[in-house]
Amino acid sequence: GCQSAPETPEASLYQQLGKRAGIAQIVEDLLFLIVDDERINQQFKGVDVASFHRNLTDQLCQLSGGPCTYSGRGMREVHADMAITDTQFNALTENLILAMEENGVGTGAQNRLLKRLIPLYPDVRNL
């Protein structure tokens, strides 16, 4: 096969997202999209934006193989009382994709990140 790439896939996804600074920008743009999205913005009323931004950035950084440690709460615990619907889950995913598009992340890298988020789905939906 063509296994000549020296980096691990994890390190390369982190690079493709623009390292922690790039991920922080994606999360900032995601926050603006969330605020404008009537399907989900009511869920975010009263949220500590700075801490949400830091924790989500660390989580995506760690998930993409970067040198970050997520120090927020567990996904099930955080989202348990929100009664998040499939429509809302998909709306957030759509906004994340848009935020990645806005930051020039390629489709392949987008899909690799989404693939790593899929295992969190049952926790976020409290299923």
Ligand code: HEM
């Ligand atoms: C794969 C999907 C998701 C991931 C990876 C994710 C990740 C996170 C993370 C890392 C935090 C911060 C936790 C902390 O500060 O301790 C958080 C908080 C939050 N999430 Fe999600 N989330 C997802 C889906 C959703 C959806 C679909 C909604 C609602 C539409 C949502 C609403 C919230 C809200 C409102 C908070 C703030 C909670 C608080 O600070 O009290 N999340 N999420």
